[in-house]
Amino acid sequence: MTSTFQHDKVLTALRTDPELTYLVRGWTATVRLRRGDTADDITIVDGNVTAFAPATDTEAQVLIAGTDEGWSKLLAGDPATTFALSAGGDDTLRVEADLFTQQAPYGRAVRRLVRVLRRVQGTPAAEVELREDPFAASDVAVGRYVRFEVEGVRYRVYYEEAGQGVPLLLQHTAGADSRQWRSVLADPELQKSYRMIAYDLPFHGRSLPPTFGARWWEEPYEPGRELIMKWVVAFKRALSLDKPLLLGVSVGGQLAADILAHHGEEFGGAVAMNGTYHNDIMASFDNSPFNDPRISREYFASLMYESTSPLAPEPLRRENEWIYASNGPGVYKGDNLYYSGEHDLRIDGHLIDTARTPLYAVVGEFDPVNGAPGGPQEIAEHIPGARFAVLPQLSHFAMSDDPVRFNAAIKPILDQVVADNRGADA
The missing domain is CATH 3.40.50.1820 (Alpha/Beta hydrolase fold, catalytic domain)
Structure with missing residues (x-):
């Protein structure tokens, strides 16, 4: 089955996202995205996102796996699905990674990575601006x-x-x-x-x-x-x-x-x-x-x-x-x-x-x-x-x-x- 991800476009977005750049500092890992019968690898070397391509036989340190339904909901920003991702997974989507070497230090990076994917291939995660403090005058x-x-x-x-x-x-x-x-x-x-x-x-x-x-x-x-x-x-x-x-x-x-x-x-x-x-x-x-x-x-x-x-x-x-x-x-x-x-x-x-x-x-x-x-x-x-x-x-x-x-x-x-x-x- 052909990959559903736009590799070059996603890779550029991952490399240029300021928050992700900060969060992956010091990290070396392969993050595998498995959607149904296909799998793609994001390669990170010493805090730099170096590649995004179809998966090989390289061992992955982080696996985000799900059904087509689970990925569709995730990329659309379904709140229950994004919470399931944080909690470890459900029947349609799951994360597998060692808690101490991967999830604890870099779980926030994994979740930011998903939001960048959404921005490129799904419904962009809303980042509502706050133009002013609505209660500044009555903050007493x-x-x-x-x-x-x-x-x-x-x-x-x-x-x-x-x-x-x-x-x-x-x-x-x-x-x-x-x-x-x-x-x-x-x-x-x-x-x-x-x-x-x-x-x-x-x-x-x-x-x-x-x-x-x-x-x-x-x-x-x-x-x-x-x-x-x-x-x-x-x-x-x-x-x-x-x-x-x-x-x-x-x-x-x-x-x-x-x-x-x-x-x-x-x-x-x-x-x-x-x-x-x-x-x-x-x-x-x-x-x-x-x-x-x-x-x-x-x-x-x-x-x-x-x-x-x-x-x-x-x-x-x-x-x-x-x-x-x-x-x-x-x-x-x-x-x-x-x-x-x-x-x-x-x-x-x-x-x-x-x-x-x-x-x-x-x-x-x-x-x-x-x-x-x-x-x-x-x-x-x-x-x-x-x-x-x-x-x-x-x-x-x-x-x-x-x-x-x-x-x-x-x-x-x-x-x-x-x-x-x-x-x-x-």
């Missing part, structure tokens, strides 16, 4: 620290706040921090109705590990669901907040629901975004690389880029990636232990009383858990009174990568939770 958040104690350990936790009205706690995603919420805090419409408070969990962002009460450097970061819930409740109490709302994303979405189940009397309601009802789909998830000393944080940060929205401004997609690359060692893995293994509303979802504490589950249209077994839609299906909505054109990190769309979509949902809460109090 103030940062502070608060101290509290949990289980004999004293914590100093950083938070930023803006706005006035109903207190609203903003919970970041696994392995990240409150910088993800900067454009939400700066939204002038949200500021009119909500006292927004975005915090860094202990060990995250600007909340340094505890100075007293724990020798944290002698053990891995693995707090677990119960301790994380205690941190949030202690933070809420330290600020003397009266039944605040809680808005969390990803693991924060799961935390929002879990807190209503176990500490509902402390809160006025919650919005759980991109959090699941249960996580059986994560049963085969390999969390071990995310605290392996041979793998840099830049590796999993680049995976997070693939979960940003293809419609979001490119600088904000990159900003989210930067936030992930700049957090503490092992923090992402430790949070994922809770995300993938400790959250299951089939066990305790019945403890959520939505007549007292309203719960709204939402999911981004492009989020990998949208419609998945055990996904956010099942929260509304199984918990009486819980509401559900799909947020069009948004993805996993919507509050940071596409805040204009996110803020417009989330305000009426927050307003509905407030109305439901007031109805419960009447």
Whole structure:
């Protein structure tokens, strides 16, 4: 079968792409593209792309293999397919490469290579420009620290706040921090109705590990669901907040629901975004690389880029990636232990009383858990009174990568939770 790739045209594009040129520095490898019955090799020697031609019997260090359907979807930019590529593969597309010598140091280069292929032979990957900061004039958040104690350990936790009205706690995603919420805090419409408070969990962002009460450097970061819930409740109490709302994303979405189940009397309601009802789909998830000393944080940060929205401004997609690359060692893995293994509303979802504490589950249209077994839609299906909505054109990190769309979509949902809460109090 004749190759479907335009070798000379693609080779020129690979050689002249500034980002790929930077990412392949020091790399020597053969990247094999197998599409159905054909195979083509991209040759990289000491950081230089030297050839793109039909495959020979040379050993390939990286294999991207798929059916015609899988390649067609990938080159067209199908979000689910591009995420599958980052995650390792699915039935129509897969990546095979040694984790430590190829994927960890050069996985980002592989994914950039695919985007260059798309530009030449498919639907060019959208890189939406950001011409101005839409919230520059209202970016008035103030940062502070608060101290509290949990289980004999004293914590100093950083938070930023803006706005006035109903207190609203903003919970970041696994392995990240409150910088993800900067454009939400700066939204002038949200500021009119909500006292927004975005915090860094202990060990995250600007909340340094505890100075007293724990020798944290002698053990891995693995707090677990119960301790994380205690941190949030202690933070809420330290600020003397009266039944605040809680808005969390990803693991924060799961935390929002879990807190209503176990500490509902402390809160006025919650919005759980991109959090699941249960996580059986994560049963085969390999969390071990995310605290392996041979793998840099830049590796999993680049995976997070693939979960940003293809419609979001490119600088904000990159900003989210930067936030992930700049957090503490092992923090992402430790949070994922809770995300993938400790959250299951089939066990305790019945403890959520939505007549007292309203719960709204939402999911981004492009989020990998949208419609998945055990996904956010099942929260509304199984918990009486819980509401559900799909947020069009948004993805996993919507509050940071596409805040204009996110803020417009989330305000009426927050307003509905407030109305439901007031109805419960009447």
